[in-house]
Amino acid sequence: MKSGGSFAEIFIEDRRSTSAVLDDGLVEELNNGRDRGAGIRVVSGETTGFAHTADLSASGLHKAAEAASSAARSNSEAVVEVDLSNESIPNISEIEIFPKEVSKSEKVALLKSADESVRDAGLPVTQVAARYGDSHRVLQIANSEGLLTGDRQIRSSFSVSCVAAGDAGMQTGRESVGRTVGFELFKDTNVDEVALKAAARAVTKLDSVPAPSGEMPVVVGPGGGGVLFHEACGHGLEADLIEKSASVFAGKQGEMVAAPNVTLIDDGTMVGEWGRFAIDDEGNPAHQNVLIEDGVLTDYMWDWQRARKHGRLSSGNGRRQSYRHLPMVRMTNTFLAAGDGDPQEIIEDTEYGIYVAQLGGGQVNTATGDFVFGMTEAYLIENGKLAAPIRDGNLIGNGPQVLLDIDAIAGDFAMGSPGTCGKDGQGVPVGDGTPTLRVKRLTVGGTAT
Amino acid sequence: MSTELIEIAELVTSWSASDEQVEAVVTSDRETEVRAYEGEIESLTVAESQGIGVRVIKDGRQGFAYAGTLEENELLEVLSEARDNASFASPDEFSGLAEPDGVESVSLDVYSDGVNSLATNKKIDYALELEKLTLATDKRISGIESSEYTDVVSESAIATSTGIRSSSKESGCCLMVYALAEEKGETQTGFGFSIGRNPDELDVAKAASDASDRATRMLGSTKPKSERLTVVLDPWVSAQFLQIVGSTLSAEMVLKGRSLFADRLGETVASPIISLVDDPTNPQAFTATETDGEGLATRRNVLIENGELKMFLHNVWTARKAASTSTGSAIRSYASTPGVGIQAISLKPGGRDPIDLIADIDNGILIQSVTGLHSGVNPISGDFSTGAEGLRISNGELSEPLREFTIGSTIQKMLKDVSEVGSDLEWLPMSSAGSTVVINELTVSGA
Secondary structure (H helix, E strand, O other), X not given: OEOOOOEEEEEEEEEEEEEEEEEOOEEEEEEEEEEEEXXXXXXXXXXXXXXXXXXXXXXXXXXXXXHHHHHOOOOOOXXXXXXXXXXXXXXOOOOOOOHHHOOHHHHHHHHHHHHHHHHOOOOXXXXXXXXXXXXXXXXXXXXXXXXXXXXXXXXXXXXXXXXXXXXXXXXXXXXXXXXXOOOOHHHHOOHHHHHHHHHHHHHHHOOOEOOEEEEEEEEEOOOXXXXXXXXXXXXXXXXXXXXXXXXXXXXXXXXXXOOOOOOEEEEOXXXXXXXXXXXXXXXXXXXXXXXEEOOEEOOOEOOHHHHHHOOOOOOOOEEOOOOOOOOXXXXXXXXXXXXXXXXXXXXXXXXXXXXXXXXXXXXXOOOOOEEXXXXXXXXXXXXXXXXXXXXXXXXXXXXXXXXXXXXXXXXXXXXXXXXXXXXXXXXXXXXXXXXXXXXXXXXXXXXXO | OHHHHHHHHHHHHHOOOOOOEEEEEEEEEEEEEEEEEOOEEEEEEEEEEEXXXXXXXXXXXXXXXXXXXXXXXXXXXXXXXXXXXXXXXXXXOOOOOOOOOOOOOOOOOOOOOXXXXXXXXXXXXXXXXXXXXXXXXXXXXXXXXXXXXEEEEEEEEEEEOOOOEXXXXXXXXXXXXXXXXXXXXXXXXXXXXXXXXXXXXOOHHHHHHHHHHHHHOOOOOEOOOOEEEEEEEOHHHHHHHHHHHHHOOEHHHHHOOOOOOOOOOOOEOOOOOOOEEEOOOOOOOOOOOOEOOOOOEOOOEEEEXXXXXXXXXXXXXXHHHOOOOOOOOEEOOOOOOOEEOOOOEEEOOOOEOHHHHHHOOOEEEEXXXXXXXXXXXXXXXXXXXXXEEEEEEEOOEEEEEEEEEEEEEEHHHHHHOEEEEEOOOEEOOOOEEEOOEEEEEEEEEOO
């Protein structure tokens, strides 16, 4: 590929996805989709021109390249000469059973099994919805720096949502699993157990009390706290936001930003995890990046463009939702390293507060550091013991303060549920994990005063 | 292009066999996005996207497939995938495509050629001018996180083997800016926008001053203490809550046992001052549309009148299952089967100016932004708590800024606790309009 711009890149994506949904006892639909196309980026100085097309013929690509080049206000005419025919896609993702080689009836059977296991369990569950999904994403990336590479990313997922009904109304419970693997996911995962977990969550909440309101200690269970770090500081450590001073963590490299027992890592190389890939969507290899080490901010996350500006290498965090999107700095699998505390002692040591077993989504304003995250399974802690389940709600805190307020970390590390991280309208799959931990003070947004 | 899209949809449905129903939804979008940063173009994206979704129903079994291209060999593959998928679905006697129901669609003027005819340089100028103006509004504005101009021309067509034919073309453009304000080492952010069908409707100065106001008003903000008190939602916030309320009034939620308003038809579910209407035929709504996601005419649906629950929203499937008729409320993209949902929802405005409503309040909070709606609202149980920012109301006047707190209640209780709806009504870039709304009692969780 050549171009009049100072940098040119072609990103070709071919994604096939399958989903199957069972709801209200019926297999409602099987959905197959195919999205295939190319995104062409031309960077001239600080200006990026971008065009995408679903037309992968030479003339279609040429037209898109011209559009991108003229958008970048590059002076000379773009010339695209890409020969991708002899390039072999490295067999990178570790796949045993390709989902496309599994019959649709086998996929549907998983849904029926999950549904029946809940309906046969004699629980006060009134509704079950189950979803199976797989995606097969093949990438080819070439750029004017001579890069020619590719990846094949296969993800499989399964989720169940239940509604339970009691005297005090309806409650919901959800459980999901998702890994960057093929259909072998279902050798290791029993979908009936996934379904029963979702059901138990809904049923438990039938006896829930309104969440308390105000500041108190919050203990987060193993695997449950990833969203907290994703929002409290993950986004704030993305170099594009740092560069625009739109993060409270700008200019804090080398400084103590968290309690001394906090080590936070973003790692796209974790085999099988939901945010796993061999190369990012700019062709750079996935990395393990230590963001905070023993409380000290060691590095931010970088994509090609931000790294180039700072004369360093990308950290493998340039990602995009599809060929229709420009890449930007994104997290992969973000986790808090295990500490040496005992999870039971952390709870016993908490006189009054809440214990969050499962977090929902979250949102952050990186410029102020204020963030919220939801709790979808949580309990009161009274006199060092788990007490009544509490109703759904949000917690709110300020990232830099929360990092300093972490006063206990246990050794029981676990990865959490698969997530989709949204930024600027683009969603990408991300993983997270934490051991049991305690924040000595967070604001719980309940209604009980 | 519209005629071409309907021709593609008709071509696919013409391949239907006599014992099956086939629906094809075809879309085409043309977009421009310009981002400015520090006086330069940060990025300029020009793009066209197409897509087709095909639904096949045979023996009550439904299958679906889609592709992000309109190449003819792909069309055949999509149809055959959808057919194959149908064979794995459970039979459902209520499955079926829309059929012409005799309801005439309104004629809406939602396309303007201005987006197409405006030169790229002028679009760039919008983004640059927006950044420049926002920076100049206030000396405390320390930077601009993003300043962008976007426009889109969307066309779509639906054809079915059951006789549905519809096509539409609409244009839209938007200015959006995120400003950073800084004072005494503290940073706050605020956004401003302007939206229209035609670029000449865009108001750069308003977008700039709104962003500046939103960012600077939060400087020096503190965390309130936890208490129950009167809360006023500004239009931006009330519009977001209306979307959640609207989602609970879908017949799909009702029929599948997920609506907290099931079995409540004819009952009082809200304060008597609440009348809630979903009206995608209203040209003032940016989401106004002549036909719904199944090709039926949209219509004005009164959901709640003077506090009384009047109806639920239906698509074809829910209407069949409930022995009712579609309310023209199917919503979807080419990559999904039709769901049911609101399209342009609003409250009937009250008689008093927002300022007068605030003047009545001795101690309260005006909520100007909420965060975490997706994680903090459970539309099935009705529980909600969201992050919030706003201004203290003391003795009838707006005073100091507040942040890092949540507001919480249940959807059921909040609807009954509404004591006033202002005379204002503002259509926003979402499927709802906002009005100033006073709620007698919400729980504020803070320090």
